[in-house]
Amino acid sequence: MSVSKNLQNFTQWGRKIVAVGRNYRDHCAELGNPIPKSPLLFMKPPSSYLIEEAGPILIPRGCNDIHHEVELGVVIGSKCQDVSEKEVLNHVAGYALTLDMTARDFQNEAKAKGNPWAMAKCFDTALPVSRFIALNEIPDPGNVELWCKVNGEERQRGTTSDMIFSISHLISYISKYFTLDEGDLVLTGTPAGVGPVKEGDVLSCGITDLIEMNFNVKRKL
Numbered sequence: 001m002s003v004s005k006n007l008q009n010f011t012q013w014g015r016k017i018v019a020v021g022r023n024y025r026d027h028c029a030e031l032g033n034p035i036p037k038s039p040l041l042f043m044k045p046p047s048s049y050l051i052e053e054a055g056p057i058l059i060p061r062g063c064n065d066i067h068h069e070v071e072l073g074v075v076i077g078s079k080c081q082d083v084s085e086k087e088v089l090n091h092v093a094g095y096a097l098t099l100d101m102t103a104r105d106f107q108n109e110a111k112a113k114g115n116p117w118a119m120a121k122c123f124d125t126a127l128p129v130s131r132f133i134a135l136n137e138i139p140d141p142g143n144v145e146l147w148c149k150v151n152g153e154e155r156q157r158g159t160t161s162d163m164i165f166s167i168s169h170l171i172s173y174i175s176k177y178f179t180l181d182e183g184d185l186v187l188t189g190t191p192a193g194v195g196p197v198k199e200g201d202v203l204s205c206g207i208t209d210l211i212e213m214n215f216n217v218k219r220k221l
């Protein structure tokens with residue numbers, strides 16, 4: 001599809017972000033979570049976007065266990081409402097490399113109490129994001145290798161071919177319940193290897209042979 005209205009700047013559109021959790025078996029196993037029978041969805045706000053030039057990832061106040069989760073993001077190019085799996089790729093404008101930063105201690109507390117995950121997932125700088133990646137740069141989104149390093153040491157390496165629910169399935173499923181609009185972003189879940197970063201660390205992640213991004217980590221004062 002053609003990319004309209006300067007979608008390259010999708011982070012400035014202020015559009016919604018739908019995140020998928022537990023979409024890789026190895027990540028479900030490492031956190032002791034069951035394999036979902038249907039996609040597990042949560043939201044992140046546009047205020048959590050962090051581009052590389054904008055400064056460090058800020059550990060939220062009171063958080064003592066913030067985790068990296070490298071994920072492939074899908075940028076929606078046109079309205080999706082009850083879209084079939086076959087039609088999904090006609091509505092995709094491009095991609096982005098993302099980090100679904102997670103305050104794991106806040107999330108564990110929320111899980112134990114049966115509460116929502118907003119405090120764990122929505123804080124400022126919780127969504128480091130790359131430049132817009134055009135469709136032709138990722139010819140097969142079902143076979144993309146993602147990696148993540150902390151201070152140069154590899155922590156995550158996985159491929160989107162290991163997703164439990166494919167990108168087509170995820171976007172079709174979401175669109176049956178709520179409308180996705182041009183400029184929205186869908187985070188597709190993280191492979192295994194999630195773990196903590198601390199103040200002073202450098203967090204790097206990439207898509208093999210395509211893109212890399214680096215962020216300093218600081219504590220919010």
Ligand SMILES: O=C([O-])CC(=O)C(=O)O
Binds near residue numbers: 020022023027107189
């Ligand atoms: O916090 C979690 O483990 C759920 C999640 O976002 C993911 O699997 O990517």
Ligand SMILES: [Mg+2]
Binds near residue numbers: 021071
């Ligand atoms: Mg995630």
